[in-house]
Amino acid sequence: MFGIGKSIFRRLLFGHMFTMLLGLCVVGFLLSLLTKGYIVDSQKEELLRKAKRVNLTVQTVTVPDDRVKEQLLFFDQTFDARIWLFDRNGKIAATSSKDEVYVGKSVDPSVVRKVLSGEEALLNEPRFEGLKEPMLSVVVPWGKDNEVYGGIVLHASVAGMNETITLMRETILWVTLVGVLLSAVTASYLSWSISRPLRRIDKLALRIGHGDYGERIEIASNDEIGELAATINQMADKLQRTDEDKRKQEQIRQDFLANVSHELRTPLTAMQGFLEALQDDLIDDAAKPKYYDIIYKETLHMNRLVDDIADLIKLENDEIALSxxxxxxxxxxxxxxxxxxxxxxxxxxxxxxxxxxxxxxxxxxxxxxxxxxxxxxxxxxxxxxxxxxxxxxxxxxxxxxxxxxxxxxxxxxxxxxxxxxxxxxxxxxxxxxxxxxxxxxxxxxxxxxxxxxxxxxxxxxxxxxxxxxxxxxxxxxxxxxxxxxxxxx
Missing domain, CATH: 3.30.565.10 (Histidine kinase-like ATPase, C-terminal domain)
Known part of the structure; x- marks a missing residue:
């Protein structure tokens, strides 16, 4: 029976830990996704804001000159981003420092169409020829008012962003591990607090099964386990009273049988002796009526005894109907x-x-x-x-x-x-x-x-x-x- 208690402890422990671990993993996974999305969106919005600032500087120029290139270099260093200008045909007209090799190359036509229609583009993946390392790119129209000369592209390396995401994921992982540890401790305590009174109830039930009704369980809670303990205590009380009543009734029954045996044996012995004496003519004729009277009275006594027993049996069996x-x-x-x-x-x-x-x-x-x-x-x-x-x-x-x-x-x-x-x-x-x-x-x-x-x-x-x-x-x-x-x- 004690194995049952241990099994309950294990099942409760593993059940609590599995539930908490699953919950923490789901929460950690969702936090990781949300954090990554938030960082990427924030970076894109920041690049978009910087690209618009570049446009405010070059929007009066239709053909990039040396002054524009200097400004692009300044923004490159300030924003830590690579900047391209391309015309309405999609040809790259100017770039910042390291990207002069891309001048004259073409950008993706779909990007050109968006820019010429006045749209801003947030690109998850680079669509530009020559970019080998992972980049986060944004494109805004280059021009003033409703006149579009081409497009402005800002490229930012995702390395820093990935480092931030990795750091956030590691933080979430450590928090999850700490949560798992705390969950294990909490689950162990909860399982112990539930299984301990159950083991006590199990022990008491075992003692009751062996006829020992003296022990009771101390009720320390008002929950279902407390109610179960109270029920077990009540059962033990009733069984103890029943056992005591049974012992008492058995003693009374034995006394009764002894009394009945005595009540029957005494007159029967006397009657047997008197009848043997009468049969052997050992009693004078003058004394015979006296002994006959004794035998008669003893017979009446036995009849009363039998009648009492019969009445009691009828009463016990509900066989007496009142008139x-x-x-x-x-x-x-x-x-x-x-x-x-x-x-x-x-x-x-x-x-x-x-x-x-x-x-x-x-x-x-x-x-x-x-x-x-x-x-x-x-x-x-x-x-x-x-x-x-x-x-x-x-x-x-x-x-x-x-x-x-x-x-x-x-x-x-x-x-x-x-x-x-x-x-x-x-x-x-x-x-x-x-x-x-x-x-x-x-x-x-x-x-x-x-x-x-x-x-x-x-x-x-x-x-x-x-x-x-x-x-x-x-x-x-x-x-x-x-x-x-x-x-x-």
């Missing part, structure tokens, strides 16, 4: 109080009911509502000794708030966070009769949420516990309330 109807909460409270009254009395505990005036019915599945109340009240009775259990209900807008309050031993803060987890079983040391599978409250929460309600718990160790949940209220179904005290008998 909703208005449910009289006071009647259900009375039924629950009567059902658990004897067991509560054994623990010297009373069960009370409190409902407000005009309390509406709950809109719920009656059997599932009763199952919720049974589980909550059963827990309250189990963990309350010489105390009180209150079943409370009141209307809240379109909901019913229902409470099961006990004055029992309470639930520790750590356990309060876990009691809703499937397969969780609270500390067995809370009560001498704290047997169970740890499924009751998980089923309660699932059933409440299946009704569209919510359930919470408040508790203090040694003070008691309040389970509070809300269910939808049925409309137009109101019963008179009141307070009823049910003392366990």
């Amino acid at each position: 909703r109807s208005p449910v009289d909460v006071r009647q259900l409270f009375a039924h629950i109080a009567a059902m658990f009254g004897p067991e509560a009395a054994e623990r010297n505990t009373t069960i009370e009911m409190r409902t407000e005036e005009g309390l509406p019915d709950a809109y719920a599945d009656r059997d599932r509502f009763e199952q919720i109340m049974k589980n909550l009240v059963k827990n309250a009775v189990k963990f309350t000794e010489s105390g009180k259990i209150l079943l409370n209900a009141r209307a809240e807008s379109e909901l019913l708030m229902i409470q099961v309050v006990d004055t029992g031993i309470g639930i520790s803060p750590d356990d309060q966070e876990m009691i809703w987890e499937r397969f969780f079983k609270v500390d067995r040391g809370r009560s001498k009769k704290s047997s169970g599978t740890g499924l009751g409250l998980a089923i309660v929460r699932e059933l409440v949420e299946l009704h569209g309600g919510t359930i919470t718990v408040r508790s203090e160790v040694g003070q008691g516990t309040v389970f509070e949940f809300r269910l939808p209220a049925a409309q137009n179904a109101i019963h008179e309330g009141g307070r009823q005290h049910v003392k366990a008998i």
Whole structure:
């Protein structure tokens, strides 16, 4: 995976350098062309201006004499240019110093035609016989007003101009080379600044792939790479939470299986022993009903365990369909109080009911509502000794708030966070009769949420516990309330 980061660095580096180098070469080439064109045009314009100045001096002379030749020599030395005068027939009539050998020779007819028509000519290449070295030449009419006697030619060597162009090109080349060097440094830094966080992301992804979720990437930018780093961090957070939840659930599952095995093994072992004793006539006839009753109760306990597991599986698979109807909460409270009254009395505990005036019915599945109340009240009775259990209900807008309050031993803060987890079983040391599978409250929460309600718990160790949940209220179904005290008998 790290090879990918290096490859990205190389590609970014070469890509940046190629782009910058190409840009610099194009700019340098264009500058070279523009500079050469500017120098050539400037030189031509300067020669043209000098040729016109020569014409101002000789425009009154139709036939060159010695005075004209002296003037041409002066201009030759002053302008550093060779000067020719040719007549209307294209014959060279006079020249400056070194060019007397050209007197009497002819110039290009096309040049003569331009001059006689009054045009000025800028010649890129010499069109004159006898010129061997490269020259830059201009031609202007020789004459005054509209009368043309011939033409004036100025030749300037291109050697100096070429030297200037060469110097400019060398300067552009050096500037380009410096630009390439700076571009390489810039491209290297840019590539490093991009590939470095990518390598860190790559390293983190590799660690995540090996199950190590502890490291995070420091986000130093708000660009796309920063967003990618933030996404990787979020993914690591989620995977870490998922892994922790998975470990926690696995531990809970193992505890649950151990509890279920224990819950099944203990009664089955007892039942097996009792049945073997009964089969071998080791028990007196007078004591047999007692053992039959024990076997029966253990069978009921195992049935409840199987029913709880079946309910939980159905809830997990969304296989429970509610049959909703208005449910009289006071009647259900009375039924629950009567059902658990004897067991509560054994623990010297009373069960009370409190409902407000005009309390509406709950809109719920009656059997599932009763199952919720049974589980909550059963827990309250189990963990309350010489105390009180209150079943409370009141209307809240379109909901019913229902409470099961006990004055029992309470639930520790750590356990309060876990009691809703499937397969969780609270500390067995809370009560001498704290047997169970740890499924009751998980089923309660699932059933409440299946009704569209919510359930919470408040508790203090040694003070008691309040389970509070809300269910939808049925409309137009109101019963008179009141307070009823049910003392366990």
